[in-house]
Amino acid sequence: MRVLLFFLMSMLSTTTAWADADAGSSGAAYSSEVFLHEAARDDGVMTASVVLDGETLFRVRGISAAPASDRAASIREAIINLADDPTLDAHAGEVVSGGDRVVIRIAGQRIATLYPADAALEQAPLGVLAEASMNRIANAVVRYREERSHPRLLASTGLLLVITLAAGVLLYAVKALFGWFNRLIEKAVKKRIQDIERASHRIIDAAQLWSWLGGVVRGTRALALVAIVLGWLNASLGLYPWTRPFASNLFHLILNPLQKMGTGLLQSLPDLVFLVLLVIVVRAVLRATKVFFERVDRGRIRLENFDRDWAMPTYRIMRILVIAFALVVAYPYIPGSDSEAFKGVSIFLGVVFSIGSSSFIANMIAGYSLTYRGAFREGDRVRIGDHMGEVVNVRALSTQLRSPKNEDVNIPNSEVLGSTVVNYSSFAREKGVILHTDVGIGYDAPWRQVEAMLLMAAARTGGLEADPAPFVLQTQMGDFTVIYQLNAYCRDATRMLQTYSDLHANIQDVFNEHGVQIMSPHYERDPEVPKVVAPEDWYPAPARAPEQS
Known part of the structure; x- marks a missing residue:
């Protein structure tokens, strides 16, 4: 009989996800589809689980006036009262039918009352659900008493000491092993890293490479130590019935986020492949564009009515446009881009950027305007407002001058664009x-x-x-x-x-x-006397006359 009930319960739990949406019950007010939809929400109001020592026995249905969590708590309390009295036989149970409900009684104690809604929740006849639930309760009571017996608790305590000693030995062994491994790597690898640095003409920094390698070793050691501690906590908490629920939840707290991240990564894999391909294409386009404009800048390619000085600024503008277009194309494929949090952060960053970068954008636009305006180029002697000097560099945001006093003057491009620019060098190259x-x-x-x-x-x-x-x-x-x-x-x-x-x-x-x-x-x-200086008076002390060659 127990084997049959176990088989029925297994079939019921398996067929819950495949329930027919058209199935109905004359004794319930809702269809099976509604019950299944609500069963998926174990929120304490519509459905709740009866749990004893971390093990779920069965689920019950509730309504707003009588939440399922209250029913589950009442049933759990009745089971604990039964288990705390060793004189009561846990297998002396019976199922009493009464109209549209059944009552589970064990050793004369009323344990639970089940309704057709509970049966619809499990997609099983009410009688079968009651028999299976009664057997689950009886077995749970037996385990409850056994795990709280003095011999079992003493054995668990002894096992806890052994597990703690083993965990301590493992911790010490891991630290010693990684210490030895670190010294071994330092002897075998550090010299090679220094050789690589010399061979690369200091392009590769040996200290930075060694710090990265050390970080990998330290991270691996930390993961090993954390795994040992978590294993010890899980085994120790699982020895006692009072702490066993924490043991089952311990790994869930760590593994569930990892599982969600892994699942999300797998689901986003096609989008990530698209993004990788998009990056490759964009880099190729930018590289080809840069080569083209570099050749224009060097004079190898000549374009009609296009100054060579415009080549690299035009390339920078093209780069911004290509990257902006790529971001627009890539946005829908970024994992999480359709979430409200992602959109909110995007709007916030956009507002912050638009408020804080008004002068930045103005100077950048002015810089590109100056390039196509052709007012000056690097090396020209110019006067911009009150500043005079040689143009050293024309950046996107500012123009750098070297004054006749060898001073470094940086003028914002927006100020340059609004000032009168006098270029002394533009005609000096031709006529002077x-x-x-x-x-x-x-x-x-x-x-x-x-x-x-x-x-x-x-x-x-x-x-x-x-x-x-x-x-x-x-x-x-x-x-x-x-x-x-x-x-x-x-x-x-x-x-x-x-x-x-x-x-x-x-x-x-x-x-x-x-x-x-x-x-x-x-x-x-x-x-009375003309104010002139005679040639013989041109070099009074301390002046000296130039030597005649």
Whole structure:
């Protein structure tokens, strides 16, 4: 009879998942499909399990007014009361039918009342469910009493000591084994790692490689120690009936997340393969694009109306667009991308990025605008706002200048885009940039003589071009002086300041040689003696005259 009941219970538990959705019961208010759907939710209200010492005996159905958890707790308490009284025979049970329910009684004690809803939950006749449940209860009571007997507890305690001693020996052995293994690896491998570092011309860092290898060994040792401790806890907690439920849940706490991650990984495997292939394709496209624009930058490929200086900035823009398109394509295939948490984090990061990167985006867009604007290039001498210097680097976010005082000046590209840019080098490469300076000379000096002296000073100045020839303009006729402007071409814009200094020195020398007084910047009256410096007075101490060659 017990074999038959065991067979029926096994068949019932197996056929629960395959229950026919059309099956109905005249004694129940719900269809079997509803009961099966609710049975899958063991939430304590619709269904609950009767558990004794970590073992599930059977399940019961509930309603909102009488939750299944309350019924399960009441049945469990009745079973424990029966088991705590050794004078009661656990196998002296009977099933009493009463209308639409059956009552399980053992040794005169009322243990449980089962209803047609409970039978529908297990997809079994009510009588068969009652007989099977009564036998499960009887066997559970026998085990309950046996496991709490003094001889069994003493044996469990002795076994606990043996298990603890064995776990301690294993822990010591693992530590000693990994210590020996670490020393062995250090002798056998460390020298080879250093040889690899030297052979790679220091590209491979031996210290970092050794730290990685040591991390693998330490991680393996930690896993072994954790496995020993968990095995000891599981075996120790399983020896006593009071702690056995913790033993069964211990590995579930660790293995269930791993199982879920493994299952999720297997389910996401096709998507991961797609992502890997997408990365390979995108890398190939980017590599081909980079090679193309590098050849354009070097002049090997010429494009009509496309400056070579635009090549690499255009490649960077293309790279951003290709990566953005790849992210759009890859997004639906990222594991977890359809979850609300993933979407919430994505929105949060997008808001943070949009708020905190306004100046970043503005400078980046301005940087690319400057590239296609063609206002300057690296090596040019420019003036941007109040800053003057040589362009060292044009980055995506800022422009770097080296001032004439050898200062490093970084100007945000958004500021560069909104400022007036004066480029001294753009025309200096072809015809030359015009350097000019103004002097004020009195009306008593013949203008032809003044122009000749200015041209003579320009001819003495190194760095100024003879062709095109320098020229003089009379820009203003003031109350006391005529303003003469000397203009001369210079092809080396990086030496502008030094050339200006040399030109001013030569102008003073020429005018002093010819006894013509420079009236600027202010003139009040004619002095008794002209304000000129005779050639013999050009080198008073501590100045020294240049040696004659």
